Structures are given as structure tokens and as C-alpha cells.
Amino acid sequence: MSQRGKKATSTELIHHPYQPPAGFESPVVGVHKASTVFFPNVAALRSHHWLNKSGYTYGLHGTPTTFTLEARLATLEGAKHVMLAPSGLSALGVVNMTVLRSGDTVLLPDNVYNPSKELARHELAGWGIAHRLYDAMKPETLRAALGPDVKLVWLEAPGSVTLEFPDLPALVRTVREAAPQATIAFDSTWSAGLAFCAFDFGVDVTIHALTKYPSGGGDMLMGSIACRDDALYERLAMTHSRLGLGVGANDAEAVLRALPTLALRYAAQDASARRIAEWATTQAPTVRQVLHPALPGSPGHAHWAAISRAAAGLLTLVFDPAIAPERVDAFIDGLELFRIGWSWGGPVSLAVPYQSQRLRQLGGGYEGVIVRLCIGLESTDDLIADLQSGLERLRREV
Structure with missing residues (x-):
């Protein structure tokens, strides 16, 4: 019970009169959590x-x-x-x-x-x-x-x-x-x-x-x-x-x-993805085609070039249709740096296989398995080495 003229401690803790001084600033925006918002009147x-x-x-x-x-x-x-x-x-x-x-x-x-x-x-x-x-x-x-x-x-x-x-x-x-x-x-x-x-x-x-x-x-x-x-x-x-x-x-x-850091990360992942895409074009016939808007020959490259010079961190590998889907799965399973998971844009590179014909209703899918790569922030050289080792294992399994 509170003394006369004095509120109980439990009440004071909720209705405390202290207000911090205004004018505080730092590089990070303050975190304001609320369902209820108070009004002065x-x-x-x-x-x-x-x-x-x-x-x-x-x-x-x-x-x-x-x-x-x-x-x-x-x-x-x-x-x-x-x-x-x-x-x-x-x-x-x-x-x-x-x-x-x-x-x-x-x-x-x-x-x-x-x-x-x-x-x-x-x-x-x-x-x-x-x-x-x-x-x-x-x-x-x-x-x-x-x-x-x-x-x-x-x-x-x-x-x-x-x-x-x-x-x-x-x-x-x-x-x-x-x-x-x-x-x-x-x-x-x-x-x-x-x-x-x-x-x-x-x-x-x-x-x-x-x-x-x-x-x-x-x-x-x-x-x-x-x-x-x-x-x-x-x-x-x-x-x-x-x-x-x-x-x-x-x-x-x-x-x-x-x-x-968005612009810096985007540019870094874009540059890394382009290097990997260009390298991947040398991996024929295992990789039949590389899909990346900045690559000449990729569908719509001219449209991309007309409005943009940036190209994000995604590319897709179209595998030779003679390669069975389970072998492509094994290729992905054997990668060390590329993790398996949905989404993209994070620091960790990802690899996911698709059957593109199942994604399209109007035709235009690719025969065989395609693998979408999300390029993270690892060393580009390390990522290429990981993919190179995986493709070599895939070829040896023929």
C-alpha cells in the first residue's frame, strides 16, 4: 500500500516522470516498438x-x-x-x-x-x-x-x-x-x-x-x-x-x-556473378548455356543493355540434357561453398536445381536440368574453384 501522497513503487515504475533529454543522434536509427501509442490529450x-x-x-x-x-x-x-x-x-x-x-x-x-x-x-x-x-x-x-x-x-x-x-x-x-x-x-x-x-x-x-x-x-x-x-x-x-x-x-x-552498404554489396555480387558466368561459358558441353542478362546471347541481353548496366548476383546454368537429374543433384550436393536453399541476396552463395519445363505453361523451357546460382560475398576465385571441382567430379561419373 502506498503512503499518503506517494505512489506505490509498482505504479512509479510504470508511470515514471523521467524523460531523457532530446537531441540524441547516432549512425543507427532508434528502434521504436509499439502497439499502443500515447497521445498528450x-x-x-x-x-x-x-x-x-x-x-x-x-x-x-x-x-x-x-x-x-x-x-x-x-x-x-x-x-x-x-x-x-x-x-x-x-x-x-x-x-x-x-x-x-x-x-x-x-x-x-x-x-x-x-x-x-x-x-x-x-x-x-x-x-x-x-x-x-x-x-x-x-x-x-x-x-x-x-x-x-x-x-x-x-x-x-x-x-x-x-x-x-x-x-x-x-x-x-x-x-x-x-x-x-x-x-x-x-x-x-x-x-x-x-x-x-x-x-x-x-x-x-x-x-x-x-x-x-x-x-x-x-x-x-x-x-x-x-x-x-x-x-x-x-x-x-x-x-x-x-x-x-x-x-x-x-x-x-x-x-x-x-x-x-546496399550499393557496395550489390556491385560486388554483380561483378562476381559476371566473372562466374563468363567462366561457365567455357564449360561446354557439360554446361550447354549460361543465362545471365549481361552475357551476349542470353535471352534479352539487348533489352538489358538498353536500360541498365547492373545485373545483380544471379545466373543459371543449363546442363546438357543427356546428364540425368540425379547426377546434377549429386553435383550440387558435392559443392563445398554453395549451400542449398531458397532465396538470394545474402552473403552465402546458393545453388538450386530446377526442371524449367515444369515452371512454364507457354513453352520455352529448357531441356534437362537447370541450376540457379545465387552469388554471395565469398571470394570469386574460391567459388569458381568449387564449381570447377564439382564439374570435374560430374564428368568423371560418366
């Missing part, structure tokens, strides 16, 4: 707004930590507005749920990130939303798929796993001419906001899997949604709010801490 509770980020209302609607990250990502993406999401896929879902309604159709490139197809096949279909596929390397197939029912068109560059690079400006022009009612969305994860700015080509909204290069550690999940148009931002933000999406403050801190 009822008038403030009624007047504070989160949509324009002029004030704080509730943890899901933003804190100084998340507002700061969103502002820096807007600079990275060349956007005016950014929202954070728990993953890249959830960011993609917010765009779909904002734009599409029952009876609408969404168009997806056949080489899109496969979970995007699965979302269209299942959840969107269950809500009465149709989807059609087009070949991103053939703009005429996009034009043929457009119609008054199309309200959303997804673009991706390069294509998932097989890394074809489409003519992005031509695709955007095609949509604007044939379906001006459609919103154009772009997955900017590969470009990381550094290789090129998709908004310069006229897209309406981008999503970014911050899990990849902005995080850079392979240890957290986050996504972002970016746009320039105020009205579209409000629609997206309200969908985001109604879904109750939020990110952890410590995850936001991790991305903020990694952003200053």
Missing part, C-alpha cells in the same frame, strides 16, 4: 493521422523506425510513397487485393515468380478473379491477352529462375495503348532499385522483397510496396491497414542498418 487522439505520416496513432500504422525506413526506401525506389509488408509475397498480395475485384482479370508473365502464379490459381480464382499468362519476350502475346476485363498487369525483369530480360518500355507501352484502365505493377527485387528505376518506364506500382538485397543477411523477411500516385497510395494503404499487416521493429532496424 483527447484532441490529439482525434486529430492525429497516419496516412500522410504526419503523426502516430497505432503500432501497425507506423513508428519513427518504420517511417524512416519507408522514406529511405522511397528514395531507393524512386517513389513518393512506400509501405512495408511482412514479405515480398505479402506485398504482392496487397497490390492484387487493392486493384482486383470479382470479374476482373490479372495478367502474369509466364516466367513470373511462381508463388505469384499459385496465388492467382488458388486465392484469386476463389474470389472470382481470372488470370491469363503471356510471354514477356513476345509483346504481341501481351497485346493479345489484353482486354476490358484486365485491371492489373504484372511485369518482372528478368524472369524468375531463367533470367530472360524483356523489353520493359515496350511492354508498358503495349498496356497503355491497349488497356489504359489497367494498373501496371512491377517486381523490382532483382534490380534492387539500383540497376534501373521502373517508374521511369511508366509503371504504377512496384513491390520489392526486402528479404533479398536490402536485408543482405539471409536472416529476415520483409517486403515493400511503392508508388508515386497519391490516390493509388491511399487505396493501397487502406488495404494494407485493413489486412493488419506489420513488420517487427528489429527487422526494420536490420534493413536500415544494411541499406548504407
